[in-house]
Amino acid sequence: MDHFDLCIVGAGVIGIAAAEAMARSKPPSYSILLLEQNSGFGQETSSRNSEVIHAGLYYQQGSLKARLCTEGSALLYDYCRQYNVAHRRVGKFIVAQESELDALQALAARARDNGVLDLRWCDRKALQEKEPLVEASAALFSPNTGIVDSHALMQSLLTQAQLAGVEFVCRTRVERVLCGAHGFEIHTLSGEPDKAEAFRFHCGALINAAGLESQALAARIDGLNSAHIPSLALSKGNYFKLNARAPFKHLIYPMPAPQTSGLGIHACIDLGGAVRFGPDIEAIETVDYKVDVRRKAQFVEAIRRYYPALDPAQLEPDYAGVRPKLYSAQGQAMDFVLQTDDVHGVPGLLQLFGIESPGLTASLAIGKTIAQHLA
Numbered sequence: 001m002d003h004f005d006l007c008i009v010g011a012g013v014i015g016i017a018a019a020e021a022m023a024r025s026k027p028p029s030y031s032i033l034l035l036e037q038n039s040g041f042g043q044e045t046s047s048r049n050s051e052v053i054h055a056g057l058y059y060q061q062g063s064l065k066a067r068l069c070t071e072g073s074a075l076l077y078d079y080c081r082q083y084n085v086a087h088r089r090v091g092k093f094i095v096a097q098e099s100e101l102d103a104l105q106a107l108a109a110r111a112r113d114n115g116v117l118d119l120r121w122c123d124r125k126a127l128q129e130k131e132p133l134v135e136a137s138a139a140l141f142s143p144n145t146g147i148v149d150s151h152a153l154m155q156s157l158l159t160q161a162q163l164a165g166v167e168f169v170c171r172t173r174v175e176r177v178l179c180g181a182h183g184f185e186i187h188t189l190s191g192e193p194d195k196a197e198a199f200r201f202h203c204g205a206l207i208n209a210a211g212l213e214s215q216a217l218a219a220r221i222d223g224l225n226s227a228h229i230p231s232l233a234l235s236k237g238n239y240f241k242l243n244a245r246a247p248f249k250h251l252i253y254p255m256p257a258p259q260t261s262g263l264g265i266h267a268c269i270d271l272g273g274a275v276r277f278g279p280d281i282e283a284i285e286t287v288d289y290k291v292d293v294r295r296k297a298q299f300v301e302a303i304r305r306y307y308p309a310l311d312p313a314q315l316e317p318d319y320a321g322v323r324p325k326l327y328s329a330q331g332q333a334m335d336f337v338l339q340t341d342d343v344h345g346v347p348g349l350l351q352l353f354g355i356e357s358p359g360l361t362a363s364l365a366i367g368k369t370i371a372q373h374l375a
């Protein structure tokens with residue numbers, strides 16, 4: 001049977017970043033296989049997001065999201081500069097209406113606790129000088145928030161990983177894993193669904209970076225206690241694009257609505273200058289990326305709170321992504337989970353659950369953490 005030192009399941013930005021970091025930290029003789037069930041890398045959540053490099057203001061102090069976001073953002077800007085990955089430190093305004101000013105102050109304090117010290121408070125006049133079409137009582141400006149071409153980032157990381165010896169195989173789905181005394185026996189199906197071929201091989205270590213399917217894959221690992229698999233809640237985020245010249249120069253975020261775990265329907269500018277709004281929050285049972293045009297009325301209402309001049313005729317359904325959310329028994333949104341053998345007791349198995357936003361920003365810091373753990 002073929003043997004690899006490490007197998008990584010899932011070529012989204014997290015699996016690819018883990019492969020690149022592992023390849024860099026190990027000698028060339030250490031063999032790494034990166035498997036993806038789709039026809040190419042990054043076709044799920046990693047290409048269905050806002051492509052924002054977050055500054056790390058929102059997350060609970062001391063959480064993995066807070067730590068890996070700030071560390072990841074610095075690593076990502078450095079990486080993009082070094083490898084010429086398209087990105088722009090465009091800056092963002094978080095805008096608050098009169099009734100939200102206390103919440104804006106609280107957000108500024110949380111950001112300070114997280115070590116984000118460059119936020120600037122803007123009154124209505126200062127905001128309107130920068131963004132004349134935005135209506136709000138005050139705003140926080142985050143100069144370190146940016147945008148990145150997520151496809152180019154993944155392509156670049158994958159190229160670096162492959163140059164360092166990582167073998168990348170797509171159209172190969174991991175069906176079943178057997179845990180043994182010296183590693184794992186991996187069973188896969190490769191090729192088109194109607195004529196897929198079964199293979200099996202052995203690996204010494206295994207990373208489950210299957211994104212929306214991390215729980216499903218974990219459930220097919222014979223020898224893993226299912227008590228260690230956190231429940232998954234699928235939360236769809238829809239986007240609508242603006243068919244008009246960009247009305248803003250910066251990213252515009254409303255205050256996150258209390259009792260929800262999203263950041264609010266914000267305005268993103270992509271590297272081509274196009275504007276899209278989203279994502280909203282829609283609880284779903286199965287993954288489905290179609291955007292329902294009937295959601296437009298809610299978008300118009302939310303956007304007009306900070307951009308009253310919006311012409312609804314210029315708003316069209318765009319794309320959707322799905323967040324792999326984790327909730328506590330009390331219904332609180334949970335932190336990222338990087339689960340190692342000290343939790344589940346299976347040596348060599350590392351599992352990632354709940355890698356929702358800011359996972360793209362945190363990807364290089366997650367890769368680095370994984371490489372340190374499997375050193």
Ligand SMILES: Cc1cc2nc3c(=O)[nH]c(=O)nc-3n(C[C@H](O)[C@H](O)[C@H](O)COP(=O)(O)OP(=O)(O)OC[C@H]3O[C@@H](n4cnc5c(N)ncnc54)[C@H](O)[C@@H]3O)c2cc1C
Binds near residue numbers: 010014045046358
């Ligand atoms: C609406 C939305 C907006 C977001 N906005 C931002 C943002 O602006 N900034 C930010 O930092 N983050 C953002 N995120 C979060 C970010 O997109 C994710 O954290 C990140 O893309 C997760 O990457 P991943 O590699 O874990 O998952 P994925 O990209 O889903 O990759 C997992 C891969 O595993 C493969 N796979 C699954 N099962 C198997 C199997 N059995 N065998 C082989 N392959 C398998 C899948 O096909 C998939 O390609 C957003 C997320 C959403 C949903």
